[in-house]
Amino acid sequence: MCECVTFLDKTFVKYITSEEIDRAVARVAAEIESEYRDDDPILLITLNGAVFFAVDLIKRLDFKCRITCVKVSSYAGTESTGNIKALIGLNEDVKGKRVLILEDIVDTGHTYSHLHRMLSEAGAKDVRIATMTMKPDAYKGDLPVHYVCLNIPNRFVIGHGLDYDGYGRNLNDIYQLK
Numbered sequence: 001m002c003e004c005v006t007f008l009d010k011t012f013v014k015y016i017t018s019e020e021i022d023r024a025v026a027r028v029a030a031e032i033e034s035e036y037r038d039d040d041p042i043l044l045i046t047l048n049g050a051v052f053f054a055v056d057l058i059k060r061l062d063f064k065c066r067i068t069c070v071k072v073s074s075y076a077g078t079e080s081t082g083n084i085k086a087l088i089g090l091n092e093d094v095k096g097k098r099v100l101i102l103e104d105i106v107d108t109g110h111t112y113s114h115l116h117r118m119l120s121e122a123g124a125k126d127v128r129i130a131t132m133t134m135k136p137d138a139y140k141g142d143l144p145v146h147y148v149c150l151n152i153p154n155r156f157v158i159g160h161g162l163d164y165d166g167y168g169r170n171l172n173d174i175y176q177l178k
């Protein structure tokens with residue numbers, strides 16, 4: 001039996017269950033908890049995709065922090081373009097603060113380096129990223145990716161916040177392009 005979903009012209013096969021995601025998020029949450037518990041950090045959610053992961057993660061964090069959002073876009077259909085557009089900018093003072101970016105996926109790393117540069121220029125003391133998924137084979141960046149819940153192959157995925165042209169974010173599991 002194929003556990004498939006179809007949106008527009010593409011079909012996707014179930015790939016990672018929500019239980020596996022949950023276990024991976026719990027592991028990373030424990031690492032973040034011990035690293036940041038006394039630092040009053042800023043957690044920066046990248047809209048729209050990271051919202052689901054961010055809620056899963058933040059519910060497991062029990063320390064003082066501020067939470068804010070930015071929205072950037074680099075994708076057209078199923079391709080990362082490397083051309084980052086800021087759709088909603090940063091409206092929190094990050095000067096002297098530790099900032100932890102929360103991402104749904106790190107692919108080429110262009111978005112991460114863009115955000116890292118922006119936050120460093122704005123005076124952040126320290127910038128790291130926590131991501132639900134990462135494609136190590138697609139990563140072109142030099143920056144370390146500190147907290148990765150799930151490493152995945154270089155294939156397009158949807159679900160648990162990740163979309164294909166706006167569809168599929170509300171799937172609890174992660175699906176891979178067939």
Ligand code: 5GP
Binds near residue numbers: 104156
């Ligand atoms: P990067 O700048 O690292 O190449 O890409 C980061 C952004 O591209 C992610 O935040 C996400 O919005 C989008 N992206 C990268 N790979 C995928 C994928 O496999 N599926 C979906 N739905 N979005 C992706």
Ligand code: MG
Binds near residue numbers: 050104
């Ligand atoms: Mg994203």
